Amino acid sequence: xxxxxxxxxxxxxxxxxxxxxxxxxxxxxxxxxxxxxxxxxxxxxxxxxxxxxxxxxxxxxxxxxxxxxxxxxxxxxxxxxxxxxxxxxxxxxxxxxxxxxxxxxxxxxxxxxxxxxxxxxxxxxxxxxxxxxxxxxxxxxxxxxxxxxxxxxxxxxxxxxxxxxxxxxxxxxxxxxxxxxxxxxxxxxxxxxxxxxxxxxxxxxxxxxxxxxxxxxxxxxx
Numbered sequence: 001x002x003x004x005x006x007x008x009x010x011x012x013x014x015x016x017x018x019x020x021x022x023x024x025x026x027x028x029x030x031x032x033x034x035x036x037x038x039x040x041x042x043x044x045x046x047x048x049x050x051x052x053x054x055x056x057x058x059x060x061x062x063x064x065x066x067x068x069x070x071x072x073x074x075x076x077x078x079x080x081x082x083x084x085x086x087x088x089x090x091x092x093x094x095x096x097x098x099x100x101x102x103x104x105x106x107x108x109x110x111x112x113x114x115x116x117x118x119x120x121x122x123x124x125x126x127x128x129x130x131x132x133x134x135x136x137x138x139x140x141x142x143x144x145x146x147x148x149x150x151x152x153x154x155x156x157x158x159x160x161x162x163x164x165x166x167x168x169x170x171x172x173x174x175x176x177x178x179x180x181x182x183x184x185x186x187x188x189x190x191x192x193x194x195x196x197x198x199x200x201x202x203x204x205x206x207x208x209x210x211x212x213x214x215x216x217x218x219x220x221x222x
Contacts, residue, residue, distance in 0.1 A: 022049040028100040037093040044082035046105040053099020068176040149178040151217035165207040
């Protein structure tokens, strides 16, 4: 949500060689739709690489109210913060569809560092990108108008879909991520659709005019 923008989520544009490393570290496990991957407050003995599928990262209040942090796609890393700092997990993750997910524990990671020490720097870079994304989300919610926040979310989470750019989020998911009501999201998306900036389909938003979204998000397109 700032001028350095990544497709999909903050890890989804990893180079293929980096994805290959993660996919070589361990055998994938199959998670069914709605199956919990990890839960808030538990201690982490591993982090996860999403080889295929989708997952939702979310917070839960003591009253059971959930707030989506983000949805992640193929090529994403999840649950790494608690793994590296040794503290309880601050979020939960659930599979949004049938997914193949690779667990990476300390033994596996340490063994790979012995053969490829430079991979440690790759993980540090990924951590920095994750922190940057979270910081910009807090700044966005604090200081920006709702239409700007939604535009920035669409810019950041866009991904290739055939010959188009698309964002695979529902109105409810967008509302949860940017901190506004579903009604507000619907009104803003309807306005953008009427202006020809986007088109809306079932669980998918098609970006028709990326430059207009950049302008609304107060970005300089790169």
